[in-house]
Amino acid sequence: NWLDRGLEEALRAVDNRPSAASYRCLGSIHRASGNHREAAEALERAIELAPNSGATHFELGVAYQSLGRIDAAERELLRSSNLRPGFWPGPQQLGVLYFSQGEQQAAANAWRQVVLSAPEYDGGYLNLGIVSHLLGRLEDAREYYTKAIALAPDTSYDAYANLGAIHFDEARFADAIVMFERALSLHESRADLWGSLGYSCAYSGQSERAEDAFRHAIDLAEQQRRTSTDDDPELLSDLAGYHAMVGDHDTSFRLLERTIEIGSRDPRVLANIGETYEDLGEREAALHWIGRALDAGIAPENFANKPTLRGLIDDERYRRMIERDSSPEASAPPPASDDQSTGANQEQGR
16 A cells, blocks of 8 residues: 555656656656566656766666666666766676676676675675686685675575585585585575585485475475466576475476576576486486586586586586587686676575
8 A cells, every 4th residue: 555655646746846856756666566667667757857867777777677678777787887986786786687697707897896895795795706606716705605704694694505505516515514504594494595405415315304304495495486476497496406306206397397488597597407407317408408507607617526417527428518618719708897786696505
């Protein structure tokens, strides 16, 4: 009811005294209501009236991103950053946009600007840790995760979880379990944390504990799916992996098919699909999706030591794939963005 009343007042303000401020107010209420197209239209009108408002360009960029208009969103976020240097939410959101498109180096450039502008904001270090992790810069990732924990030890469950992921990839399962348990002590309703604990227990020979963790993960993920209006490809790919680990292969295959149908350029989703196909014994499909994850920016180091992928990594086809990606042309970083976003993304272990 408050949103309806707010919309009524904002429309009255626009009619009585059209201004950049009244249109921004209207855009904010539309966005809060999930009406992103109407929000964008109101903000476009606000910019016509105040073209140098960095805050309005930022809000319009977020609205465009919600509409899937990626090029337009990038343009507006860059304009906002140029108009408001030092305003860290601009490069923060720009980094989220680049990350969602698989442009890992550009995301890292944007998030470096975040930590320069807001050195006490733990999310900037967390995101830099994530992108460093994906690019195979594990020592950098450890440093950034540790910094995020130091700044916010009671809320940095993602940083604990991602340190756990590094331990897992190094086959240090006991250390990984400790990190995932710390993360769960802060956020016990996270399906992905239960899943990560499950994988760590499974590969340290604790089969009963692993199945219990996977069942927790499945229950929580299904609850999340029921309350969401749209299927989330990351959630679906995680859920497919959990079902594969408890032997429910038919459900796992169905979830993978739905994930692929939705489509995603997120390298973590692509890697999840590939690793789950490997768990299901589908080597051809696993190679295809691992290859796509590599193309999207994940470094080979993220797969090299995973106990779940030892057979695949020894496959000659995978070796040829790595040789191709390590050629000078393939390894050249993408061009730097013109500008060097609140929730942080995360890289979870499996």
